[in-house]
Amino acid sequence: MNSFSLLFLDELKGFYKSKVMVFLWVGLPLLAILLHYGSSSDLDGIPLSLLSSLLVSSIGGTLASAMLAVSIIHEKERRTYDLFLIRPLQRWELMLSKFCAVYLCVGIASVLAIVLGVVVDVMQSPLGFEAVFEMIAEPFVLSLAMTGIASAAGVLIGVVSPSVLVGVILVIYIGGNVSSLPSLPLVFGMENSTALVVGAGVVATVLLLYLSVYLFNKKQF
Amino acid sequence: MRCPSCGSVQSVSGSPLESVEVVCATCGKKGRVSLPAEGSSRDTGNNLVVLENLTKRYKHLLALDHVSFSLKPGEVFGYIGPNGAGKTTTIKLMVGLLSEDEGRCLIDGFEMPKDKINIHRLIGYLPQNVSFQSWRTVDHALFSFGRLSGMSDEKIEQRIVELLKLFELSHVREKKVSELSGGMMQKIGLVQALLHEPKLLILDEPLAGLDPESRFKVKEIIKKISRQGTTVFFSSHILSDVQDIASRIGILNYGHIEAFGTLEQLKQKFVSKHVLELEVDHSFSDVSFLSSVSGVDSVEKIKDNVVRIHMRKEDDSDELRNKLLVSVLEAGFKVRKFAPLSPNLDELYQAYVAVEVNA
Numbered sequence: 333m334n335s336f337s338l339l340f341l342d343e344l345k346g347f348y349k350s351k352v353m354v355f356l357w358v359g360l361p362l363l364a365i366l367l368h369y370g371s372s373s374d375l376d377g378i379p380l381s382l383l384s385s386l387l388v389s390s391i392g393g394t395l396a397s398a399m400l401a402v403s404i405i406h407e408k409e410r411r412t413y414d415l416f417l418i419r420p421l422q423r424w425e426l427m428l429s430k431f432c433a434v435y436l437c438v439g440i441a442s443v444l445a446i447v448l449g450v451v452v453d454v455m456q457s458p459l460g461f462e463a464v465f466e467m468i469a470e471p472f473v474l475s476l477a478m479t480g481i482a483s484a485a486g487v488l489i490g491v492v493s494p495s496v497l498v499g500v501i502l503v504i505y506i507g508g509n510v511s512s513l514p515s516l517p518l519v520f521g522m523e524n525s526t527a528l529v530v531g532a533g534v535v536a537t538v539l540l541l542y543l544s545v546y547l548f549n550k551k552q553f
Numbered sequence: 554m555r556c557p558s559c560g561s562v563q564s565v566s567g568s569p570l571e572s573v574e575v576v577c578a579t580c581g582k583k584g585r586v587s588l589p590a591e592g593s594s595r596d597t598g599n600n601l602v603v604l605e606n607l608t609k610r611y612k613h614l615l616a617l618d619h620v621s622f623s624l625k626p627g628e629v630f631g632y633i634g635p636n637g638a639g640k641t642t643t644i645k646l647m648v649g650l651l652s653e654d655e656g657r658c659l660i661d662g663f664e665m666p667k668d669k670i671n672i673h674r675l676i677g678y679l680p681q682n683v684s685f686q687s688w689r690t691v692d693h694a695l696f697s698f699g700r701l702s703g704m705s706d707e708k709i710e711q712r713i714v715e716l717l718k719l720f721e722l723s724h725v726r727e728k729k730v731s732e733l734s735g736g737m738m739q740k741i742g743l744v745q746a747l748l749h750e751p752k753l754l755i756l757d758e759p760l761a762g763l764d765p766e767s768r769f770k771v772k773e774i775i776k777k778i779s780r781q782g783t784t785v786f787f788s789s790h791i792l793s794d795v796q797d798i799a800s801r802i803g804i805l806n807y808g809h810i811e812a813f814g815t816l817e818q819l820k821q822k823f824v825s826k827h828v829l830e831l832e833v834d835h836s837f838s839d840v841s842f843l844s845s846v847s848g849v850d851s852v853e854k855i856k857d858n859v860v861r862i863h864m865r866k867e868d869d870s871d872e873l874r875n876k877l878l879v880s881v882l883e884a885g886f887k888v889r890k891f892a893p894l895s896p897n898l899d900e901l902y903q904a905y906v907a908v909e910v911n912a
Contacts, residue, residue: 349688410684419701420673553650
């Protein structure tokens with residue numbers, strides 16, 4: 333197994349051990365259901381699947397960004413990286429494995445929340461599965477694109493921030509705003525908006541990750 | 554020596570470790586370099602580690618100033634100096650956590666940072682403050698580091714059992730690292746550094762935070778692995794520990810190597826032929842019989858049965874030593890020690906560091 337796979341599996345194990353996964357995988361779907369059933373009449377008529385997608389887009393991205401930024405800053409502060417950086421691996425593998433692990437965790441949480449919404453909607457409404465699916469396809473893609481950008485922004489913020497406090501402030505100011513970039517084609521009603529959402533998500537994520545890795549490579553420990 | 558400005562090769566002469574002012578004959582740029590320690594060579598030769606003019610600046614602070622020395626395979630090198638002298642900076646440059654501004658660091662012929670991955674296969678490193686991710690158990694942390702160092706699971710298992718037993722830590726294998734005491738954490742740090750049987754072990758303050766028994770144990774382990782051929786580079790503030798295990802010592806102050814060599818070589822500079830230390834079998838009630846010997850300047854009582862005899866430089870001779878010895882014997886003392894004053898490492902360290910402070 334190569335270093336990247338080892339680090340990636342390690343990160344996943346870390347999330348599992350530290351109960352982060354439970355909060356994400358149970359928390360997000362649960363929050364969507366609570367909002368749907370415990371809401372005021374303003375939310376009546378909004379399908380749970382759509383509500384879940386919106387919730388995941390807004391909360392999931394911020395969560396991913398905060399998790400990554402805080403984890404990287406914390407490990408920098410405690411000098412945990414020293415023992416990794418003196419082993420025969422590339423620095424980019426450390427950052428990318430963290431990104432992939434968080435993106436996968438938040439991505440699974442998103443899928444769980446949305447699938448749960450779809451199941452409830454299909455059971456409750458006269459709309460068929462296809463109609464529900466069509467309704468949520470775009471918000472689902474958007475939520476994954478936004479989570480990707482937010483996660484990459486979290487890595488960048490983690491690399492450049494001198495303290496957890498600064499990191500959290502940057503996540504709130506920048507993470508959320510940058511991750512809303514892929515929603516622009518939908519806001520402006522552009523043609524092929526789904527493809528544009530995916531394109532914007534991928535390009536912004538790759539650029540942010542590239543910058544993070546570049547800065548991490550230059551970093552003096 | 555290569556000019557950092559134009560790259561032309563310049564010849565520089567001087568004694569080992571001397572700091573020399575150099576003017577480039579090609580571009581005229583002025584600079585200062587420390588000449589390599591005795592025994593170092595431009596290629597690694599039979600040296601495992603070669604540091605040449607290693608220099609590091611933190612903004613305006615010159616943390617390391619043209620540091621040069623070399624280490625042979627299997628030796629234990631003790632790196633000492635006051636806080637902020639540049640010990641940790643040297644170590645971080647050697648392991649590639651920092652990048653140098655000038656000079657180069659060669660380990661087994663590989664140059665840092667160009668051949669970082671190859672060097673990282675050869676070294677084991679214990680940082681000053683060892684830290685693991687808190688959710689890991691000792692077993693999980695060691696397995697992860699072993700795998701990242703390219704070891705097979707069978708080999709990792711064998712080494713974990715062996716090393717935890719050696720450090721008497723087998724009972725903490727399944728414990729979370731966050732539950733370990735500071736001393737245990739330090740020892741687990743040593744275990745991870747030794748796990749992949751590195752050729753060069755770099756330890757930053759390895760004995761800090763350990764109780765006397767553990768310090769003794771760790772010193773014995775360091776001696777043992779050095780006998781097996783591993784080169785050990787360690788920094789410390791505890792001079793007696795350095796004296797116990799280091800085959801060679803480097804004293805660093807304000808980013809400069811002040812002294813480099815075996816303890817005996819270092820002592821030579823401060824051994825005073827004009828001061829004799831005399832130890833006898835019982836207490837001196839009066840030392841005037843020594844002061845009255847012609848050629849003696851003064852007599853300083855150090856302990857009840859130990860005195861330092863300061864001789865006048867012009868009168869220092871074998872004849873005077875003989876006269877002193879006869880006086881002591883005639884006064885009814887039995888001589889335990891009668892030799893030129895030779896400082897211990899504490900005194901030596903103070904002397905080297907004080908010389909620099911006063912300069």
